[in-house]
Structure formats: structure tokens, C-alpha cells
Amino acid sequence: MIYFNCDYNEGAHEKIMERLMQTNMEQTEGYGCDAYCRQAGKLILEKCRTKDAAVHFLVGGTQTNATVIAAALRTHQGVLAAQTAHINAHETGAVEAGGHKVLVLPSGNGKLTAEQVEEYYQAHISDDSFEHIVQPKMVYISQPTELGTLYTLAELTALSSVCRKNGLYLFVDGARLGYGLTAADNDVTLPDLAGLSDVFYIGGTKVGALFGEAVVITHPALREDFRYVIKQHGGMLAKGRLLGIQFLTLFENDLYLEISRYANELAEQIREALSKKHVPLLVENRTNQIFPILPDEILARLGEKYCYTYQQRIDAGHSAVRFCTSWATKKSAVDELCGDLLEML
Amino acid sequence: MIYFNCDYNEGAHEKIMERLMQTNMEQTEGYGCDAYCRQAGKLILEKCRTKDAAVHFLVGGTQTNATVIAAALRTHQGVLAAQTAHINAHETGAVEAGGHKVLVLPSGNGKLTAEQVEEYYQAHISDDSFEHIVQPKMVYISQPTELGTLYTLAELTALSSVCRKNGLYLFVDGARLGYGLTAADNDVTLPDLAGLSDVFYIGGTKVGALFGEAVVITHPALREDFRYVIKQHGGMLAKGRLLGIQFLTLFENDLYLEISRYANELAEQIREALSKKHVPLLVENRTNQIFPILPDEILARLGEKYCYTYQQRIDAGHSAVRFCTSWATKKSAVDELCGDLLEML
Amino acid sequence: MIYFNCDYNEGAHEKIMERLMQTNMEQTEGYGCDAYCRQAGKLILEKCRTKDAAVHFLVGGTQTNATVIAAALRTHQGVLAAQTAHINAHETGAVEAGGHKVLVLPSGNGKLTAEQVEEYYQAHISDDSFEHIVQPKMVYISQPTELGTLYTLAELTALSSVCRKNGLYLFVDGARLGYGLTAADNDVTLPDLAGLSDVFYIGGTKVGALFGEAVVITHPALREDFRYVIKQHGGMLAKGRLLGIQFLTLFENDLYLEISRYANELAEQIREALSKKHVPLLVENRTNQIFPILPDEILARLGEKYCYTYQQRIDAGHSAVRFCTSWATKKSAVDELCGDLLEML
Amino acid sequence: MIYFNCDYNEGAHEKIMERLMQTNMEQTEGYGCDAYCRQAGKLILEKCRTKDAAVHFLVGGTQTNATVIAAALRTHQGVLAAQTAHINAHETGAVEAGGHKVLVLPSGNGKLTAEQVEEYYQAHISDDSFEHIVQPKMVYISQPTELGTLYTLAELTALSSVCRKNGLYLFVDGARLGYGLTAADNDVTLPDLAGLSDVFYIGGTKVGALFGEAVVITHPALREDFRYVIKQHGGMLAKGRLLGIQFLTLFENDLYLEISRYANELAEQIREALSKKHVPLLVENRTNQIFPILPDEILARLGEKYCYTYQQRIDAGHSAVRFCTSWATKKSAVDELCGDLLEML
Numbered sequence A, B, C, D: 001m002i003y004f005n006c007d008y009n010e011g012a013h014e015k016i017m018e019r020l021m022q023t024n025m026e027q028t029e030g031y032g033c034d035a036y037c038r039q040a041g042k043l044i045l046e047k048c049r050t051k052d053a054a055v056h057f058l059v060g061g062t063q064t065n066a067t068v069i070a071a072a073l074r075t076h077q078g079v080l081a082a083q084t085a086h087i088n089a090h091e092t093g094a095v096e097a098g099g100h101k102v103l104v105l106p107s108g109n110g111k112l113t114a115e116q117v118e119e120y121y122q123a124h125i126s127d128d129s130f131e132h133i134v135q136p137k138m139v140y141i142s143q144p145t146e147l148g149t150l151y152t153l154a155e156l157t158a159l160s161s162v163c164r165k166n167g168l169y170l171f172v173d174g175a176r177l178g179y180g181l182t183a184a185d186n187d188v189t190l191p192d193l194a195g196l197s198d199v200f201y202i203g204g205t206k207v208g209a210l211f212g213e214a215v216v217i218t219h220p221a222l223r224e225d226f227r228y229v230i231k232q233h234g235g236m237l238a239k240g241r242l243l244g245i246q247f248l249t250l251f252e253n254d255l256y257l258e259i260s261r262y263a264n265e266l267a268e269q270i271r272e273a274l275s276k277k278h279v280p281l282l283v284e285n286r287t288n289q290i291f292p293i294l295p296d297e298i299l300a301r302l303g304e305k306y307c308y309t310y311q312q313r314i315d316a317g318h319s320a321v322r323f324c325t326s327w328a329t330k331k332s333a334v335d336e337l338c339g340d341l342l343e344m345l
Helices: A014-022 A035-047 A061-072 A114-126 A153-166 A177-181 A190-196 A226-232 A241-276 A296-303 A331-344 B014-022 B035-047 B061-072 B114-126 B153-166 B177-181 B190-196 B226-232 B241-276 B296-303 B331-344 C014-023 C035-047 C061-072 C114-126 C153-166 C177-181 C190-196 C226-232 C241-276 C296-303 C331-344 D014-022 D035-047 D061-072 D114-126 D153-166 D177-181 D190-196 D226-232 D241-276 D296-303 D331-344
Strands: A054-058 A077-082 A102-105 A135-142 A169-173 A199-203 A213-217 A293-295 A309-315 A318-324 B054-058 B077-082 B102-105 B135-142 B169-173 B199-203 B213-217 B293-295 B309-315 B318-324 C054-058 C077-082 C102-105 C135-142 C169-173 C199-203 C213-217 C293-295 C309-315 C318-324 D054-058 D077-082 D102-105 D135-142 D169-173 D199-203 D213-217 D293-295 D309-315 D318-324
Touching (some): A035 A213, A035 A241, A054 A061, A054 A226, A054 A241, A061 A135, A061 A226, A153 A169, A153 A190, A177 A241, A190 A199, A241 A331, A296 A318, B014 B241, B014 C014, B035 B054, B035 B213, B054 B061, B054 B226, B061 B199, B061 B213, B102 B114, B114 B153, B135 B153, B177 B241, B241 B318, B241 B331, B296 B331, C035 C213, C054 C061, C061 C213, C061 C226, C102 C114, C114 C135, C114 C153, C177 C241, C241 C318, C241 C331, C296 C318, D035 D054, D035 D213, D035 D241, D054 D241, D061 D135, D061 D169, D061 D199, D061 D213, D061 D226, D114 D135, D114 D153, D135 D153, D153 D169, D153 D190, D177 D199, D241 D331, D293 D296, D296 D318
Parallel strands (some): A077 A102, A077 A135, A169 A199, B077 B135, B135 B169, B169 B199, C077 C135, C135 C169, D077 D102, D077 D135, D135 D169, D169 D199
Antiparallel strands (some): A199 A213, A293 A318, A309 A318, B199 B213, C199 C213, C309 C318, D054 D213, D199 D213, D293 D318, D309 D318
């Protein structure tokens, strides 16, 4: 079975594994207070071209989302997010378990618009019963989104403006950020993210690391006491240096971008094969997730050899599914998949 | 100014006030352990024609909803509710503050259908990632709904069946229950509610009492330790007998139904006036809330004399608003309103 | 049976009942936005000799404590309190249900000292693992305490200084404040409380009202959005004017102080009777709660006629119990109790 | 600097690192649904000599404690623990953030007794105000405790009996379990733990793994839906196989016990050196943590070369500190420390 169902089927990039082996018996401080974490944080801030920010390393995405949101919001405040947002759909209510409502906005492509946010905010403050309604205080977006789509710099700038005007925090979930930064149609950089958001994170789990998310906090209010909140949310890894070492390796020589670009290229190859056969996509994107709409009988045949994710039923005979590439996907596997697609379709 | 904006503009029914005066200097146990609460609970169970249930008295609706839901759900479980549900829209995230997600289903008329619940439940348990999604465990409905509509006995029976088949608790918010029980088109009785739901409450605040909601719990699992949860949620009134006295008065000689019927009749009078002038309604119902769609200039003129609730914009020149009657509404006020409506329209 | 077990066995002072009757059919805005609440709030601020504060009315003590603490603290912060504090011992974990740890300090007489708070704070910030420990951010005290004792002005001033020096909020639970303000040995006034604390409340439930607590917030950060938090915690009474009317009545002509003084005088009479018979007290105080240590056989005999609260076992043959007087206690009942005590002992 | 301050200064045992390297590019299911996790779980159950239990792998201790407790308790329930318990003292209120109070019992040596639990439980259920107090529902203990002490089989059996009699869950935190199982004076086995507790975990982070805790759940009520709760608490590692691989390696050929025994032997060597110089210990134990009470000037000199943890001040000139050994401690480092101790003292 060849796995295309997600981007975390393998371990870590070989350079990370080597570095973990080399440093294995070193003695360091625990809980992220070691030199590797400091170096990795410094390097990430350099890539973001800012000094006025804090970097923290957490283990996973759900944990990171719950921690950032809990650190930011007072009890009566909620976070605006798209219907498809990971915090709304796939974290078993971790945000609500922390006491906060996810204020859901409709979205067909996984993205929110500045207009939606502005409209929601204005409706809230002009409602006679506004105190009976959760106060919107944060906007959560993903880059790329759960549907693989990307905010353009213009869209992100507009969202940022609306947020700042209205006193809302802008939080960007970058669990797959590498695949966004290196997409063919991307125009958003790390310095853009650092400048336009209040907090964002750079995903490691899905982009070459064994695990790990690097949170970059630019807003001063969110930086205060953040480590307490990490600890409370179970995100303070005892051997924190494991995170520092991995992110240091990923950001030295831009390995992070290099391996992300590789995955995107393989995704493009699959999209080209699909395109040749005029297979429609559930959503257009240029990152590492591909959402073809295929006949059910083709899917059944593909399923004997390839593992993919079922997305949704389209009609009686067709379904949308997801294929993912990653830093670890073998070129040969993609060639084989493309060959089979061209043959079967 | 004449208030039609809600059903809690006045104090309590005169019989309640008299009873509170008469009993004022009696000494009783606190926290709902007094004889009045026991008597009131007993009387309510008689009206529900069951002995196998517990009755508890709380102060207000938001508190009651938060308490019942907190008592019922484990940390990973959520409650299904209509988009318009009070717990979703007007309780400042009290359910989420207790750690639980409100799982929102679309609804045009304030009601959920058995089919919606079944479909959501089946989708959940058949999802490969079901453990990454909040587990549906309770269904919350209001009778009447926030839009004044009513579940028929057939609809309620179908919902109850789906819930029992799938191990979901059915919770009925009866903040305005009196106005439902006595509506012209109602076929649901207290024994029906006790038999078909797992927990429901009989609203006092909006139906003749100074405050108070009587929770009837039939499901054994929800009865266990319920008073701890009331106390934790700030709902255990020190002078609990105030609640017992009020509900005892409301349920002796069916005062509760009598005053509810009165309010419904006044509402019907308003609906007739609107009907004569072919004023469309946002939603059809026969309870104490009326949702006419009126021209903005008429609304402006009405607003000089009458207080109503703004509901939503319909088009450039029309809005839907809400007029409420209650046990306390004066017949003369309704006559005056109807006269003005007939004249202005 | 004559009840001395607590100070909430009866209804409300007759002037309150009269006012509720008189105003019963008036139509007002809901949720505390009515003229009575505004007037009552204004009057309370006058008594506190400040304009720079907000007043909010809630229904009960547990609810008020949970609401204030939830409004004040971030997720990783906790509240320092005495072992005997109501929030620690008798609110079914309402503070923890809101996500915050009660940081318990030992206390023999129900009071905290400035030194204890300073020591705890210093220990926290100098601990290498401080981020692994809940951050102290608020100090909760009761005036009078749960043991009927009072902070002197000097003690309160010292606590306030330590709190301000270290950025801790000082929160005073005044559920029985009337009995403190009028105690023979009291030197703390409402203006003192307003000046020295960041938030405090004036209890109505135990001092003449049917229910109700008036929260006075002086710290600007705690004022922001406070009504959202009230609503979320189920404390926003629909017919909010009931609270305004009651507090207006209590604070006009200083009824609140008058009826509190009356209760204290009755308590002094009981203490004198006990003193004549050399009955030791668990704790010395001059407010409305009396904690005699009595032989178990005497307690058994008293228990046939009087209801008191069992406090704790002292030795094989003696127990400490609590007798309370209140605004509603009859002089004749106290005379009878004193007569019986003098005779039995 | 030689680190004796904790037992998580290094990476993982070389056999684990090798296995991670070997399996690095294998493709597996995510979230702990892979064959390694299944095998590791099966092996652990064999070691526990039971089939009737579930095994789950989480990343860290705070996360595991929060997850187990959240899965077990209803909103009004709390967990009994020693003053020194990790959940009380060093997890930034993670249990309270989940809504539950830690009910603290005094303890000099880190252990609770069956008598303490029984007494607390009886006091709760016989209190007139029991519903105003958090309901005790779980007992949390650590084996070894935070002070390195061990429950004997008799003590554990007594605790288990009290818990079962009273319907309390018994939860054993085994973050350092290996060091307990192999201590010179231990008589508690894995099958004992599985038989006597309702849920316990086997710590990997401090015993040879990069990270990871293996939770063994024997009580059926705690098993239900446990993976939802893991996910909600951010403990469901995407590349879950990392946990399975590590625990499989640790439990094949009893590596876990072998490396734990090694650490204990080094600790015994340090204790012998201290004993020769009649250095008193804060608490007696035979596991990998040593708590000598030493003169401050000696500690200052030791601190130039060795890193240890400051525990508490004993008197003006002496402090208790903690030295830890681990699976990774070098024999030469211990020899050097012992030499220096013998020379300095």
C-alpha cells in the first residue's frame, strides 16, 4: 500500500534524524530553555526579519491552537473561524474545552474574507443584546487552509487591517506553512506573516520533523506569561531541545523551504495527470493537497493500491477525495500513481 | 411607552406576590430543602403524571441550560442545537465556558427535525476521524422555540425515538412552556414532555413568576448528583423557598395554564389585526411571540409609542420585528396597538 | 423549632416587600438596565464616596465569586484564599469549574495577613519552576470572614499595599458586609473598601433582601466587559429591577446598616449569656455569627428546640457550633435562647 | 557542568534511537493506529498479566494527568492528592483548567494513606452541606512519589480497597515507574498495579525514551471514548508510531527494567557516600532521587561542578537539594560526585 492519505506517514527528514543522533547524549536544560531552542528561535526570527517577537516550540497542532487561544482570550470572548477550520472541525472541541466558542463563518474554499470579519464585528457591536453574545476577539485562519488554498498578500493585508481596526487578534495556523510558502502562486513571506498577524506558527510535524510547531508571537499582550500557558496545556516538552534541534535543522540552509517545494512539485505532477483527463477538483490550489472528484469505481480500484482520504460525496457516482504529497513522498510513487490515473481514467 | 418587546417587563402575578408576602417571615431550611419546594415538586410531577422523576428549581434560563448540559456531558461531548437556539445565540457562550461545543444545525423556523439529528449522528459515527470531532451526546430543543413555533407531538416523538436509538439525551428548554402548552395548535402535554424527553424545564420567569425555572429530570443518569452541579453553577438560591412558593402558586388550580392562555389570546388578537392588513410574518406560530414584517416607516411611527424587538432586516424598506404578549399584558394595551396597526397600515 | 442556623431563613425586610408590591406591575427594561438599578448603583457609589467605579447586581454569592474571578484572571492565574474561604470550602469548586486554582493559605481565624500574601508571592517569583506553578494574581478575602472575624483598617490597608505592589487584585467578599460595617469593633467603612480593594460586594441575601449581591468594581481592568461575564455565568437576572429595587430600599435611609446593627446587638446578647457561663468560643468576633464550644449533651438538648449549625468536633465530649442572628431574628427568640443557655449550663 | 538535577537531561536510549532510525521512512497510519502501537500495547498488557485493559500512548506527564482526570470526572467531582503531588504543585493548574479541584491532603513523605482517604470520604458524605463541597471521586498517587518514596504492596492494597469500597477511582502516576519497579525495597509489580488501580501509566520520558507515557486503563468506565479525550487534550501525536516504537523497544527484553535498575544502583552509590559522612536525608527512599540536607557552603562548592535541584531551606545554614540519576547517568560522573562528596564533607 502506498500512502497518499496525509503528510505525516513517515518519520523525519534524514538531516533531523542525524542531528538527533549526534546530540543524543548531550546534557541540556529541560523545557525549552536549552541552547538549541534559543538558536532555533533566533534563526526563525531572522527569517521573519524581526527582533520584536517571541518564539516558542510546542509538540502538535491541536495543542498549539488550544494554547494560543487560551492565552489570548478572556472568558467571554470567542474566535472567528471558517466552517472548515481545523479548530472547528477536527480538534474534538479543544477550544471549547478551554471555555471559548468558535464563531463559525461560512466558507467554500477554506478562507475568510476581510469583509466577512468586518460584517460580523459590526453586527456584534450594533446588536442591542451584544452582551448576550460571545464577543469576537480573535480571527483564526490557516495558511495554507485545510483545503490547500492560500491567502494572497492582498487578502492577508486586508484581514490584518480589519483586525487591527477592531481590536481583534489575527492568528495564523501554519501547520503546513512550508507548502504554502513555496507554492507556485504564493506571494506571502515569513516577514509578511510576522508583520500582519499577531501570532502564527510554522508547522514541523507535516513538514519534515518528527513533530513540533514553532509559534511566533509578535503582539506584546500575547507574549506575556506564554510559557505558563504552554505548561498548563501539556505542551512543554521535558526534553525541549528535541524541538530546538529539529527546527534548527529545518531552518539552516532553508531545508524547510527546499523539502516543501519538492512536495509541491510532486503535487503539481499529480494535478497535471488529473488535468489531462479533465478530472475536476473540489477546490483549486497549488500546495501539497489535491482534491480530485472521481468516479466511485475508479476510487475503489485506486484504493487497492493507494491510501487516500475520503472527503465528501459529490453525487450518486462521484466523490471528492484527498491525495497528499510531502517532503517524504517518493518520486517513484508519484510516477506510479500518475501512470495508473492516466490508464484508469 | 407600552412594552411589547419581551415577556419579562413586569414583576410577578398577584397571587405569587400575595403568597410571598404571607410567607415572608416564616423560617425554612435553605437551598431548596424546604416544604414549599417539596410540595411544588410533587405537584409538578402529578401534572406530568409520573413519579419517576426529580424536580429542581433554578433561578434563570441561561443558568439552567448551563447546569443541565454540564451535568449531562463528558468533556468530549457536545450538544446539537438549531442555529437560532438560545444556547447558541444568546447566552454569551455559557455552554462553551462549561467546556462543551454547541453543534449547530441549520433551521429556518427554530426547530430541528429527527432526520437532521439522525443524519448528523450517522455522519459522526461513520467518519474515519470521528475521534477528532466532538461527540454528539445531547439534543437541545426549545418548546416553544425562540421563534415561537411548536413541535407537534409527532415531531417530538420522532426526535425522542432518534435520540433513544442513538443514546442521545433529549433536553427541552421550556422557558416559555406555558405559552406552548396553551397554544391553539398545540398537541403536546406535560406528560408527553416527561415521557419523551430526558430532561425539560418549565419556565417561570416569562410566565408569571418573578424568576425561576422548574427542571424535571426523568433520565436516571442525569438525576445523580444534580444538586452539586446546581450549586457549582450558582443556581442554588439560598432562600430556595422563593422558588417553591412561586411554582406552587403557579401550579395550584392551573394558574400557569390560565395566564399563559390569556397571553396567547392577546397574541392572536394582534395577529388578526396584522392579517387583516395582509402583513406577512417572518414565521407562523400561535404562541405569545409575533414576528411581523413591516415597512420601516411604520416601525418608526410605532416605535414612538410601543417598545418591540428588532429581529432582522428583510429588504431595503422592510424589517422583521418581534412583539410579545405575556400574562401581564393589559387587554387595553393590545386594543390600542391593534387600533394603531389598523390605522397606520 | 427556632432557627439560628443561618442568616437566610426568612424572606426580606418588610420595606423591601412593600416596594416590590408597589412596583410590581411597572414595565421596565430587563437585565439590570432599568432606572431602579441605576438609582441603586448611584446611591451605593455615594455611600462609597466615589464616582470612579461600576456597580452591578447579581443574584447570589457563589455566582458572584465565580463571575468576578472569571472576569479577572487569565487561564494560568489563580486566587489566593484562606483555607476557610467560601470559594475554597463551600462552592462545589465553582472557581475551579471556571478553570482557576484556589491557592490555599492556612488561617486559624478566617483571615489572611499581608505577610502571608507577600511571602507566597515572593516564593512564586523566585522559584526556578515558576512557570510550572499557577501564577497568583488575585487575593480573595471575606469581610466579615466565614468565622465572623473582621479585618481592621490597618490589616486591610496592609493587604491592599502588598497587592498593589505585586500587581495582585484584591477582592473582598462582603456576603455579610452589613454585619461587619456595624460591628462594635469595626473600623472599616464603605469608602475604605472602595479605596483599598479592586472589587468588593455588598451582600443582600443575608442582610434583608430576598436575594442579591451588589458588586462594586473600582479597578478599570475588571470593569471592562463585566456584563458579558455576568450573562455567561447565569447571573443576569431577566427582571433585574428586582435587584435594583431591593438595594435602593436597603441603602435609602441606611436601612442596611440599621438592620445589620440590630442583628449584631442580638448576637452580643447571646455572647454575653455564654460568657456568663464561661463558655469558650471557637473564634472571637463581634458580628452576627457566634461559635460556642459546648458539651455534646447540652447541644443535644438545645437541638430539640433550636436549629444551629454543627461546626467541628473539639474533643470527645465537646463540639463547636454556630448560632447566627440576622435582621429577621426576633428579640423574643434570643431572650428564650439566652434563658435556656443560662439555665442549662 | 555535570547534570544531576533531573532525569531528562539527555535524549533516548541508544536502542530506541536505532529503532527510530531503522523505521524512519516506513509509512504507517497516524494517531497511534499503527502496528507498533498495537504491538507495544499488547506487550505491556502481557507484562501486566491482563487482557482486560486498554493501553494508550501520550506524549508527556502533565498532558497525561489532565487527560485521565478529564476523562474520569464529572464537573462537580475532584481528585484527592498529596500536597506534594505533581498535579497539585507543578502542572500550572492543568487539572483546574479542566474544571476540577485538586483536593489536597497533607503528606510528609509524598504518600497518602488509606486512612486519610477513608476519613476524607466519610467526612464528605456525612457533611450536612456535602452538595456545597466538591465530591471526591478519584485518588491520585505517584509511584514512586515526587519525593522518591514507594507505596508497599500492603499500602497500595489498602488504598485500593478504600477506593473500591467508596466508588473512588485510583489513578497511579508512574512517570518514574521504572525506578520504582526496580528499587531495592520494592514489592509492587506491574500486575499488582493493573490489579489494584483503575488507571496507571508507565513513564517513558524519564526512563529511556525521548518522550512518552503509556497509560494502562483497567476500569471499563474510563476506557470508553478515551481517544476523544486524548485528542481534545492535544495528546494524540500525529506520528503516533514514535510512541509505539519507543515503548516496544523499552519492553522487549525488559530493557525498561534493566536501565531503571542501573539508575537506582548509581543512586545507592551516592546515598552510601552521603551515609558515610552522616548526611541526613529529607526523605528516605531507594529510587533514583536523592534528597540530602547539606550545608549551604558545601552546596555552593558542589554547584560549581554539578547541577542539582534546590528543594527547600532547612535552617539558616542548611538546605535540602535533589540529585537524580537516570538510565543515562555515567558511572564516571557518579564516581566523581561521590569522590567530591567524601572529600568536601
